[in-house]
Amino acid sequence: MAASGAALCLSVVLLLVAVCCRSDVDFIYQGFQHAPNLSLDGSASVLRGGALQLTNGSERLVGHAFYGSPVALGTLDNQGDLAVTSFSTAFVFDIVTIGTGGGHGLAFVVAPSRALPGVSPEIYLGVLGPTTNGKASNHVFAVEFDTVTDLEMKETNGNHVGVDVNSLVSNVSEQAAYYTTGADGEDRKMPVKLESAQQIQAWIDYDGGTSLLNVTVAPVSVTDRPQRPLISTKLDLRSVFKENMYIGFSSATGKLASSHYILAWSFRTNGLAQPIDLRRLPKVPRQRTPAPKVLIIKFAAVACAGTLALVAAAMVTALWLRHRAALADKMEDWELEHPQRIPYIELYKATKGFKESGLLGSGGFGHVYKGVLGRRRSGSGSGSASGEEVAIKRISSGTKQGMREFVAEISSLGRMRHRNLVELRGWCKHGDDLLLVYEFMPNGSLDAHLFGGGKVLTWAQRLSVIRGVARGLLYLHEEWEHVVVHRDVKANNVLLGADMGARLGDFGLARLYEHGAAPGTTRVAGTLGYMAPELTVTSRATTATDVFSFGALLLEVACGRRPVEPGEAADVILVRWVRDCGLDGDLMRAVDPRLDGCYDAAEARLVLWLGMVCSQGRPEARPSMRQVCQFLNGEEVLPEDAVLVFSDPDSSVFPGSVLSSMTWSSSCGTMSVGSLHGGR
Ligand SMILES: *[C@@H]1O[C@H](CO)[C@@H](O)[C@H](O)[C@H]1NC(C)=O
Ligand SMILES: *[C@@H]1O[C@H](CO)[C@@H](O)[C@H](O)[C@H]1NC(C)=O
Numbered sequence: 004m005a006a007s008g009a010a011l012c013l014s015v016v017l018l019l020v021a022v023c024c025r026s027d028v029d030f031i032y033q034g035f036q037h038a039p040n041l042s043l044d045g046s047a048s049v050l051r052g053g054a055l056q057l058t059n060g061s062e063r064l065v066g067h068a069f070y071g072s073p074v075a076l077g078t079l080d081n082q083g084d085l086a087v088t089s090f091s092t093a094f095v096f097d098i099v100t101i102g103t104g105g106g107h108g109l110a111f112v113v114a115p116s117r118a119l120p121g122v123s124p125e126i127y128l129g130v131l132g133p134t135t136n137g138k139a140s141n142h143v144f145a146v147e148f149d150t151v152t153d154l155e156m157k158e159t160n161g162n163h164v165g166v167d168v169n170s171l172v173s174n175v176s177e178q179a180a181y182y183t184t185g186a187d188g189e190d191r192k193m194p195v196k197l198e199s200a201q202q203i204q205a206w207i208d209y210d211g212g213t214s215l216l217n218v219t220v221a222p223v224s225v226t227d228r229p230q231r232p233l234i235s236t237k238l239d240l241r242s243v244f245k246e247n248m249y250i251g252f253s254s255a256t257g258k259l260a261s262s263h264y265i266l267a268w269s270f271r272t273n274g275l276a277q278p279i280d281l282r283r284l285p286k287v288p289r290q291r292t293p294a295p296k297v298l299i300i301k302f303a304a305v306a307c308a309g310t311l312a313l314v315a316a317a318m319v320t321a322l323w324l325r326h327r328a329a330l331a332d333k334m335e336d337w338e339l340e341h342p343q344r345i346p347y348i349e350l351y352k353a354t355k356g357f358k359e360s361g362l363l364g365s366g367g368f369g370h371v372y373k374g375v376l377g378r379r380r381s382g383s384g385s386g387s388a389s390g391e392e393v394a395i396k397r398i399s400s401g402t403k404q405g406m407r408e409f410v411a412e413i414s415s416l417g418r419m420r421h422r423n424l425v426e427l428r429g430w431c432k433h434g435d436d437l438l439l440v441y442e443f444m445p446n447g448s449l450d451a452h453l454f455g456g457g458k459v460l461t462w463a464q465r466l467s468v469i470r471g472v473a474r475g476l477l478y479l480h481e482e483w484e485h486v487v488v489h490r491d492v493k494a495n496n497v498l499l500g501a502d503m504g505a506r507l508g509d510f511g512l513a514r515l516y517e518h519g520a521a522p523g524t525t526r527v528a529g530t531l532g533y534m535a536p537e538l539t540v541t542s543r544a545t546t547a548t549d550v551f552s553f554g555a556l557l558l559e560v561a562c563g564r565r566p567v568e569p570g571e572a573a574d575v576i577l578v579r580w581v582r583d584c585g586l587d588g589d590l591m592r593a594v595d596p597r598l599d600g601c602y603d604a605a606e607a608r609l610v611l612w613l614g615m616v617c618s619q620g621r622p623e624a625r626p627s628m629r630q631v632c633q634f635l636n637g638e639e640v641l642p643e644d645a646v647l648v649f650s651d652p653d654s655s656v657f658p659g660s661v662l663s664s665m666t667w668s669s670s671c672g673t674m675s676v677g678s679l680h681g682g683r
């Protein structure tokens with residue numbers, strides 16, 4: 004009896020111990036030589052000196068290192084709601100690049116499993132992949148340390164720290180830096196170059212009670228932890244975390260490749276992570292430059308030396324010829340039919356061998372380099388003397404299929420001249436790569452101006468951009484020799500010239516994407532939020548699908564919000580949000596608050612209204628670009644009694660059924676221009 008009582012008592016005690024200790028995790032890896040409880044996959048390995056190498060500088064690698072056991076990061080209460088546990092982590096990383104311009108970066112990851120499904124290298128950092136990116140079902144939280152500007156991930160800086168929730172499109176992103184406090188008590192922001200082969204320490208602290216996340220980075224040469232974090236943001240992780248999560252690191256390389264190392268790591272729940280002893284960090288292998296071989300030739304006969312010289316000369320010549328041959332173009336007959344072909348060697352020289360330092364960005368289609376075309380072009384000795392700045396888009400389609408048709412189309416487009424279209428200067432095919440040479444746009448993309456956090460575009464600038472894009476599209480649709488459908492109208496493809504004039508770029512490119520798709524499948528090119536609903540059914544791009552995308556762009560520019568924004572509970576779909584503002588009789592609430600009221604109300608109303616009309620689900624209900632231009636130019640005036648009718652404003656299906664019944668009718672409806680006029 005007494006024995007069984009004692010056993011019961013003991014098991015209760017054990018249970019209590021198990022409950023209380025299940026939650027708290029506290030560990031430190033001061034180097035990884037003896038690294039129990041660490042689970043590696045992909046290219047990750049622990050080097051002899053104790054550094055954890057996630058990637059080794061080869062192309063397209065993914066490496067993961069996770070703490071082996073799950074960590075209790077959430078507690079369910081009686082209602083079944085999750086309370087997120089506070090946690091704190093510190094680690095030292097080192098990114099080493101051979102040559103210049105590496106990539107892509109590394110991330111601290113919290114995920115429901117150690118095997119991340121469907122991950123990709125490059126811009127996805129091995130954390131997510133094209134099929135999973137943006138899905139709430141991922142339950143992934145990450146802090147990325149990214150060394151490449153990925154336009155696809157809406158990044159504007161090639162050296163940044165970003166907070167990612169279920170998506171590599173960061174929720175918050177800052178150029179890498181730390182704050183110091185000067186003698187005057189003012190905070191000064193000191194830049195940190197992530198990819199500089201220096202050891203950098205990062206701290207990530209999350210308070211589950213206040214939902215406050217802090218991220219701090221500093222080179223280890225800064226001995227005291229900076230007081231002020233680089234990023235301090237409210238982040239609700241209740242719907243992201245599960246009770247048990249895995250913690251660790253992910254890193255990936257792409258065409259641009261660095262070696263990514265973690266040198267030390269500490270982590271703790273419900274308390275501050277143990278400080279890392281910076282004097283005991285493992286070393287990483289440095290780039291070894293092979294020592295020049297010293298040739299000692301004793302008593303060399305003149306003849307022998309002569310022979311050697313001849314052989315060396317022959318080898319140098321052979322190497323040079325091989326290099327030339329690699330740069331030379333292997334032309335197919337049809338290529339001669341198309342003018343504007345620029346020899347590969349000229350583009351090679353223009354970009355100094357496609358140096359990474361000339362990289363303007365990378366996106367879904369490939370990399371874009373800045374280059375300067377030389378004086379001599381197409382044999383005419385009287386080219387521009389100074390050299391001409393161009394942007395060179397290198398598209399690795401990986402398939403020759405459709406290249407011929409595409410080049411035919413591209414070179415016909417190359418003859419287009421319109422002040423609202425980015426001029427195509429020429430093209431070149433090199434192996435499976437296609438290179439397109441465009442005029443250089445010094446002011447970058449509209450997307451970067453709207454969301455890059457720089458100077459806010461004024462209303463006048465926005466309207467002029469909108470009018471410009473509309474004129475460019477009208478030209479493509481109606482004024483050129485044949486109808487050209489752009490297929491990918493979006494803020495990223497609107498570029499700004501030196502005068503801030505808008506120019507539409509990348510027209511026709513989506514076509515290559517479709518040509519290049521595997522036979523038997525139809526792949527629709529386009530960007531979420533800009534794609535007309537009928538595209539998912541017919542996958543046939545038309546001028547009306549362009550008008551739909553333009554509608555999304557109109558709303559984006561007027562509201563300063565993206566067509567689809569990830570929200571806490573559900574994604575915020577801009578067109579529905581604007582509609583709701585209109586239905587509430589306060590359409591002007593939709594206008595970008597950053598404009599601070601400095602805009603022409605009538606113009607803003609018109610832009611919002613046009614945006615809604617272009618976003619209608621039924622393609623035949625949308626106006627043509629000519630009609631759009633007439634409205635934007637004031638040649639056509641918005642009828643006072645124009646009405647947008649919604650049959651079912653609360654439908655959750657978007658946009659097919661919500662907007663399909665929106666018409667231009669002037670019958671009595673839910674949202675009239677009266678309400679557009681601010682309810683007068
Ligand atoms: C590994 O796990 C064991 C048991 O779970 C624990 O005692 C040990 O401290 C852990 N080691 C590290 C470095 O976390
Ligand atoms: C880098 O890692 C990859 C994958 O682990 C391996 O195949 C490759 O040989 C390594 N390269 C070097 C230079 O070590």
Ligand SMILES: *[C@@H]1O[C@H](CO)[C@@H](O)[C@H](O)[C@H]1NC(C)=O
Pocket residue numbers: 208209210215216217230231232235
């Ligand atoms: C985050 O930083 C702010 C500002 O320095 C500080 O007040 C707060 O306590 C920090 N929170 C955490 C969880 O570290």
Ligand SMILES: *[C@@H]1O[C@H](CO)[C@@H](O)[C@H](O)[C@H]1NC(C)=O
Pocket residue numbers: 168174175237238239569570571
């Ligand atoms: C991401 O950022 C947006 C805007 O700052 C915010 O509204 C949203 O709640 C954030 N997402 C999460 C999951 O916190």
